Amino acid sequence: MLDWWLPENVSTYGQEIDWLFHLIYYITGVTFVLVFVTMLVFIVMYRDRPGRRAKYTHGNTTLEIVWTVVPALILVILTILSVPAWSRIKMTMPETDFVVEVTAKQFNWQVTYPGADGKFGTADDKTLLDEMHVPVNKVVRVHLKSQDVIHSFFVPQFRMKQDAVPGREIRQWFEATKPGRYEWPCAELCGFGHSGMRGWIYVHTPDEYGKWAAENLTAQAAPAAAPAEEPKPAAAEPKKEGKAKK
Ligand SMILES: [Cu+2]
Structure with missing residues (x-):
């Protein structure tokens, strides 16, 4: 109702x-x-x-x-x-092979993908600022950390809210059921820039996600493959959005 x-x-x-x-x-x-x-x-x-x-x-x-x-x-x-x-x-944590590390800081979300080796803290990790890309209908596990003060990971449409606490790694999960772009604000008053602390989570269809990952995650493993690839619309559009919000 x-x-x-x-x-x-x-x-x-x-x-x-x-x-x-x-x-x-x-x-x-x-x-x-x-x-x-x-x-x-x-x-x-x-x-x-x-x-x-x-x-x-x-x-x-x-x-x-x-x-x-x-x-x-x-x-x-x-x-x-x-x-x-x-x-x-x-x-409980459903089984999944999709893990991202989110480190909150005053006043951004830093999103790290483990790269081809599937491990964090290695050379092929890829970190994005204020944007996360995930496939639809896929369990996404988030390893949530904070670099400074308490922040709160909040995506209203995902019905997910979890504090990020300095010194702790908190594991959470979500599974989005509809492609789209969802606002990702910080829900814990964390300093003077709190109101501007927000990112976007892009939920893609599996095909779209594969394309995005190929362009933005694995391309990183081959350094400076071709700078000309940069302005591809699929990759350029979300970045513009993410940056405009900072
Ligand atoms: Cu915050």
């Missing part, structure tokens, strides 16, 4: 997040209405009128127990209901 209000979901686990989000939203919405209606009724009922004297009250123990126990129970139930989604998304 609230789907129109959220960004489009293009993640395999987005529905589970949305379901919890809506449930919490409905509970808080109903509570909000009840509290406000009660408040308005009381404002009218107990308004000042001639001849009316204020009364001192010691409260109502039964009521106080009820409004403490009910929210506590709701919280426990919500926690239990969120366990399956939490354990699937945060506690």
